[in-house]
Each structure stands twice: as C-alpha cells, then as structure tokens.
Amino acid sequence: MNFALTDEQQMIVETVRSFVEAEIYPFENEVERSGHVPPELGRQIATKCRELGFYACNFPEELGGAGLDHATFTLVERELGRGSMALTVFFGRPSGILMACNDEQRERYLLPAIRGEQIDALAMTEPDAGSDVRGMKCMAKKDGNDWIVNGTKHFISHADIADFVILFAATGEEDTPHGRKKRITCFLVDRGTPGFEIREGYSSVSHRGYKNCVLNFDDCRLSDAQVLGEVHKGFDIANQWLYSTRLTVAASCVGRARRVFDLALSYAAERKQFGKPIGVNQGVSFKLADMITEIDAADLLTLSAASRLDQGLPSNREIASAKLYATEMLARVTDEAIQIYGGMGLMDDLPLARFWRDARVERIWDGTSEIQRHIISRDLLRPLGA
Structure with missing residues (x-):
C-alpha cells in the first residue's frame, strides 16, 4: 500500500499547516490563560476557513463541501491537531451524521451547516x-x-x-x-x-x-x-456515521505529537550540558528515536484505516486500533518531551504542559482505551465463535 502523498494532498497539508501556524498559534496562549475564545475571533477563523475553501471539506462537492476523501480529510485533521482545539473548532467540519437528513432537513440544517451559517x-x-x-x-x-x-x-x-x-x-x-x-x-x-x-x-x-x-x-x-x-x-x-470520529481523534493526536516532537528535537540539538548538546547523549537520543517511531506508527495506522474507508472495506477494528494507539502514543510522547526539557517543560512559558494536559482526555472521549480494546478483541474472537 502506497502512502506517498499526491501533489494535491501535499498542497492541502501545507495550506492547512500554514493556516494553523498563522491563524491559530498566535492566540493559543491567551485562550489558555482566559479559558475563553472571543466570539469575534471564532468568526474570524471561520471566515478565513471559508475563504480558503476548506469549510465543510468533509462533505460532498454537490452539497457545497470540498468533497475530500477519508484519507485526505484525515490529513486535514492531522494538521489541525497541531493547534488549540478551542480555536480549530471554528475550522468548520459539521458532523457527518447530518448526511442522514431528509430533503426538508437538508434545507433547515445540513446546507446551513455546510455554508457555515449554523454550527x-x-x-x-x-x-x-x-x-x-x-x-x-x-x-x-x-x-x-x-x-x-x-x-x-x-x-x-x-x-x-x-x-x-x-x-x-x-x-x-x-x-x-x-x-x-x-x-x-x-x-x-x-x-x-x-x-x-x-x-x-x-x-x-x-x-x-x-x-x-x-x-x-x-x-x-x-x-x-x-x-x-x-x-x-x-x-x-x-x-454508521460516528465511529469514524474516532479516526479524527487519532489523526489530531498524531498532529499534536509531531508538534511536540519538533519542539523536543530542536531543544535536544540546541541545549548544551557539559559542553555538548544534550541530544548526543544516549539517554536523550534514544528517547527521540522511540518518539518518532511511535508517531510514524500511529500515523500509518490512521492513514491505513482511512484508506480502508475509502475502499469501502470493514474498518471498525482498524479505526479502534488507530484511536487506541495514537491517543496512548501522544501521552507517552508529551511526557518524554517534558523529560527532555527538564524543569522548564512544566513552566507556562512553554506549551508542553498544555499539550501534556490536553493529551489526557484523548484516551477517554469518543470511546475509552478500554472500549477500543473491547472492539478490537471482539472483532478477532467472534469469527472463531468466542
């Protein structure tokens, strides 16, 4: 299976990442401090998302969405995972369950949601x-x-x-x-x-x-x-519709883990102790090796599950595996990043403590890790009559 990105997918990844860096990162500290997103800021993010043509990108083109397939939409969610969820929620992705709307409901709920008029x-x-x-x-x-x-x-x-x-x-x-x-x-x-x-x-x-x-x-x-x-x-x-939201959780965890890793890698290369970068010490370099291996593994699990959805193949177990592994991976990666930074990793001057706290809920919502293990094991045992 080839997971190399097409030129279009690469463009989408770069566009969304640039959007997150320019429109989300600058406001994260204030949102973290206040616990609040000013309404005008939310509207500003949604407007700029619509101008990019990415609002409701998970819906068919004939309804006004961007018509992205599951794999490409997963890449979008991965990049959005790098930013504060309080802000990226305005990068509109209405619930796919709205595709179950009848004709009257489409006019009242579905189409306004796709146009960004309703949330x-x-x-x-x-x-x-x-x-x-x-x-x-x-x-x-x-x-x-x-x-x-x-x-x-x-x-x-x-x-x-x-x-x-x-x-x-x-x-x-x-x-x-x-x-x-x-x-x-x-x-x-x-x-x-x-x-x-x-x-x-x-x-x-x-x-x-x-x-x-x-x-x-x-x-x-x-x-x-x-x-x-x-x-x-x-x-x-x-x-029918909601289990794929677990794929969104997995993808966002991968994106956040990559942001955390980038910070840890740069710090390991720049921070010196005993006259040399701490990254050359095996105690740190091996952490980096383990972190990137786990991130890549979670990324591939997530993209593989999305690819199965695009092929119309059964995907429940694969999505559960991606959600389970990616959320637990993020917890390990954020913890190790803080360890590499030492005491500074826990200070509010850096975003690592925030990423560490944010990581905890991922193993709970949209189905706990225990529920994911139940789904996976049930899928394995049922064909054998157990």
Whole structure:
C-alpha cells in the first residue's frame, strides 16, 4: 500500500499547516490563560476557513463541501491537531451524521451547516451513560404527532457555540441476545426551543477554552419533522456515521505529537550540558528515536484505516486500533518531551504542559482505551465463535 502523498494532498497539508501556524498559534496562549475564545475571533477563523475553501471539506462537492476523501480529510485533521482545539473548532467540519437528513432537513440544517451559517453539536453522553450508550435515561415519549423529551446530557462538546444539537434519546425498549436494551432515536433540536437549556459544564484541565456543556430537557416538545433518520434507528445511525470520529481523534493526536516532537528535537540539538548538546547523549537520543517511531506508527495506522474507508472495506477494528494507539502514543510522547526539557517543560512559558494536559482526555472521549480494546478483541474472537 502506497502512502506517498499526491501533489494535491501535499498542497492541502501545507495550506492547512500554514493556516494553523498563522491563524491559530498566535492566540493559543491567551485562550489558555482566559479559558475563553472571543466570539469575534471564532468568526474570524471561520471566515478565513471559508475563504480558503476548506469549510465543510468533509462533505460532498454537490452539497457545497470540498468533497475530500477519508484519507485526505484525515490529513486535514492531522494538521489541525497541531493547534488549540478551542480555536480549530471554528475550522468548520459539521458532523457527518447530518448526511442522514431528509430533503426538508437538508434545507433547515445540513446546507446551513455546510455554508457555515449554523454550527451543530452531538448530544449523546449522560451522567450515567457514557460508554453504555443504550443505558441512556434521556427519554422522548410520543404525544400525538410530537415527542416530549425529558432528561440530561453532559460533556457535550462546543454546545456553547452550537445553533442546534443532534440529540440521541431513548424511545422505548427491545429484546436483544444480551437482555432488554433501550431503543434510540435521533432528533435535531434548535437552540432556544422551549424546555431546552444549554448551560456551561465542568472546568476541564484538557483543551481549555473548548467548552463542554450540560443540556437539560424539561418537557421539551419536538415534532416528527425533527426526527433524524427513522424512529428507533438512532443507534444504527450512530454506528454508521460516528465511529469514524474516532479516526479524527487519532489523526489530531498524531498532529499534536509531531508538534511536540519538533519542539523536543530542536531543544535536544540546541541545549548544551557539559559542553555538548544534550541530544548526543544516549539517554536523550534514544528517547527521540522511540518518539518518532511511535508517531510514524500511529500515523500509518490512521492513514491505513482511512484508506480502508475509502475502499469501502470493514474498518471498525482498524479505526479502534488507530484511536487506541495514537491517543496512548501522544501521552507517552508529551511526557518524554517534558523529560527532555527538564524543569522548564512544566513552566507556562512553554506549551508542553498544555499539550501534556490536553493529551489526557484523548484516551477517554469518543470511546475509552478500554472500549477500543473491547472492539478490537471482539472483532478477532467472534469469527472463531468466542
């Protein structure tokens, strides 16, 4: 399999990297200090992204996106991973699940999201239902031609800037080989809908400025027209569209790890102790060798999984492997970079402590490392009847 970049892919990588360096890096320290992104700055980033022609680059050209394939979009996410997530979120990539919109919903939600006129957020996780999605308690009950929603979601990323949320709610139960499970339906819910409240969530040490929110639904009335896909088929939609978001996490981890490595490599070559660069000492040089080997391995795992998606091949295990390895790799690389810098690595004068804190959440969201290992091992054992 050839992973050499085409001329177009190389151009895209260089363009996105330049964008991140020019439009994201200069504002990172202030966002880290304040924990807040000024609205005008977010709009500025989104406008410049649209001017580049990269807004909604993960959507087909006929809908107004750039029509990138999975491998090329993974390269975009890799480069965006170098920057603060609180800022790169405005480099618009609407949720792919919106492709499930019907004709009316396309006009109301999908196309405005692709044009950058509206921002979406996914609302799935609950206080008592994280990895156990079908254990959710947020319920939607039928009432004539409407649905009445009650319940709470939390850890909902960037809901503070969202114009609508893609809500997953329980709408009944069904018998499965593993006992009774909740039936899940997906809804499109506008900000400002009566009975729907978005409030600020928890203060996180990872990705400061990138808000997580709590969503409360109190007798929130939704119409049948707001059902995304089919009633009771929300879990199927999730499986079809959402597992590839784990590939995005893997790619962004690779990008951030490369930024960290570049800093560590330069420091090892420039910093002198006992009259020579510390990088010539085996204790440091071997760290660098291990770091770049792991980064390259994670990069190849991620691109390989993306390539399988482009070929229409089963990719769930491969994506889980990429997400598992890349997120754990990033933790090791950021830790080793700090070790190379010594005490200065922990100071706010450098971004390494931020990268170290940011790395921690990657092993948790979009499926914990334990869930990824479960997916991988299940895929291996099921064909053998185990």
